[in-house]
Amino acid sequence: MDIRRPSCALIILLVLYFTHPTECIQNNGKINxxxxxxxxxxxxxxPGRYDARIRPSGINGTGPAIVNINLFVRSITTISDIKMEYxxxxxxxEQWLDExxxxxxxxxxxxxxxxxEANRVWMPDLFFSNEKEGHFHNIIMPNVYIRIFPNGNVLYSIRISLTLSCPxxxxxxxxxxxxCSLRMASYGxxxxxxxxxxxxxxPVQVVKNLHLPRxxxxKFLTDYCNSKTNTGEYSCLKVDLLFKxxxxxYLIQIYIPCCMLVIVSWVSFWLDQGAVPARVSLGVTTLLTMATQSSGINASLPPVSYTKAIDVWTGVCLTFVFGALLEFALVNYASRSDMHRENMKKNKKDMVIDPQANIDAASDMMDTDSNTTFAMLARCEVHITRQKNCCRLWMSKFPTxxxxxxxxxxxxFPLVFALFNLIYWSTYLFRDEDEEK
Known part of the structure; x- marks a missing residue:
């Protein structure tokens, strides 16, 4: 009797059918x-078929293994100025070919x-070169998977959180x-x-509606950053994130309050010079408030060796407030000098004029040369004309x-502060990006 030998696949299916029939045949006899x-x-x-320690061969079995990288930025939580990190x-x-x-x-x-399980197959030894801290996500299950395609392509996907340095x-x-850069390189x-x-x-996607507080x-740019060391050249990728x-x-929290403090310090110019307690307390209060504002700003920034734009602003505002306080000291000194002069005039005795002396002086005047008299009168008129300009006429309204x-x-003070604002904003707002570097 001729009995044909059944194939191995048929034997496996028969065994599975009798042991687990519901798992083997589903949906009208279709294979699971x-x-x-x-x-x-x-x-x-x-076992004995695949060794994860050996890297896959390159294209056509020769050359280096090619690994394609792709990123999806889910969120950017914090950008710290004082720590210079994000x-x-x-x-x-990652995607590569393993035949x-x-x-x-x-x-x-x-x-x-x-x-x-990533350890089942060969994995590229990629690391983030500017990483400070990082962790995987394991809730509820590890957020990682590996897909193996029929042609040997391997796709590795994982969700991670990183804290990266950003000079x-x-x-x-x-x-x-x-x-701020994100750098990825091979370690070994x-x-x-x-x-x-x-x-x-x-290569890089960013989640829609990405909101950052400040x-x-x-935009973002992708580039290559291969590095050479004494042990060889290592492949490196980077993506630059440009933040504005x-x-x-800062306009609401720093610039406008500083302007208000400077303007408040000018109120002392309109107070009477005799109101010493009011003018002193106003000047000292604005000066201390401005100093506190400056120290609070610097507390949220790293101690750098160069001058920042905010340092120029707070420094000039502090100078204006301090100048207003010094102005009152000068006014107080001038006021005491004016009072001393008035007292000297009151205490000065009236000079007694001798009538006979006046008659003799008048007769002497009549004997002088008429040409000399006319010349002196002409000089006096020119001198008086030069002195009677607009400024002196206006200042003559204020005798002290x-x-x-x-x-x-x-x-x-307002004119100089307005000029400073014009120079400051024109310098920093219209500065070329190349000068920043």
């Missing part, structure tokens, strides 16, 4: 592909296999723009064995020197 996935994984990743949460993806993992896709019905140039603070494999490339098309993400600082917050100092300060 989840069981087929298990069989394929055991086939390609079984925190970001992203979905990180040892090829399998039969059952006529296109099996698109890919999914793994949750900042604060010369134009708070009118500045900052560039040189470019002869492993090369990182940005995925073609759209910054706006203007939101100025409205203390009052004149107050009047001059009422005009000089």
């Amino acid at each position: 592909f989840r069981e087929k996935e298990k069989q394929i994984l055991d086939q390609i990743l079984g 925190s970001v949460q992203l979905t990180f993806r 040892r993992l090829k399998f039969n896709n059952l006529g296109g019905r099996l698109k890919y296999l999914t793994l949750t 900042m140039n604060l010369k134009l603070y708070p009118l500045d723009k900052q560039t 494999w040189t470019t002869d064995d492993l090369v990182f490339l940005w995925k073609e098309g759209d 910054f706006t993400l203007e 600082r939101e100025f409205s917050y 020197r203390s009052k004149r100092i107050d009047v001059i300060s009422r005009i000089t």
